[in-house]
Amino acid sequence: MRILEKGYEKVQPAQISLTIVDPFIILPHMYDTSRLIVGYEDEILNPTYILPTSNFKFKLANIREGSDGTKKFEDIKIPSEKFKWSIQESKLATIQNDGVLSSQLKTGRAEIVVVDQ
Secondary structure: OOOOOOOOOOOOOOOOOOOOOOOOOEEEEOOOHHHHOOOHHHHHOOOOOOOOOOOEEEEEEEEEEHHHHHHHHEOOOOOOOOOEEEEEOOOOOEEEEEEEEEEEEOOOOEEEEEEEO
């Protein structure tokens, strides 16, 4: 990036990193994405309660805008090398890249993070 105005010719250009990704959300696997309304998913899905020592599957969905301006969800096929799954509290649970969360005996609150690589 360079300033184009007069007087700044000797200022070195700056470099920035820009990452562009499709918007997506994490959903419990059993949700039918064709029936969810964009904008209300947080009220419906957060928080998700899971019993200790259990497995629970999550999925990913893109948010798409149709030609008529309506928004809808489209399931993303996982596992995918494009997405890296992790969990902030590894003492509470682990999560695999196929979206399967395995909770531990200890109870608490954990946040799932999915990074689009």
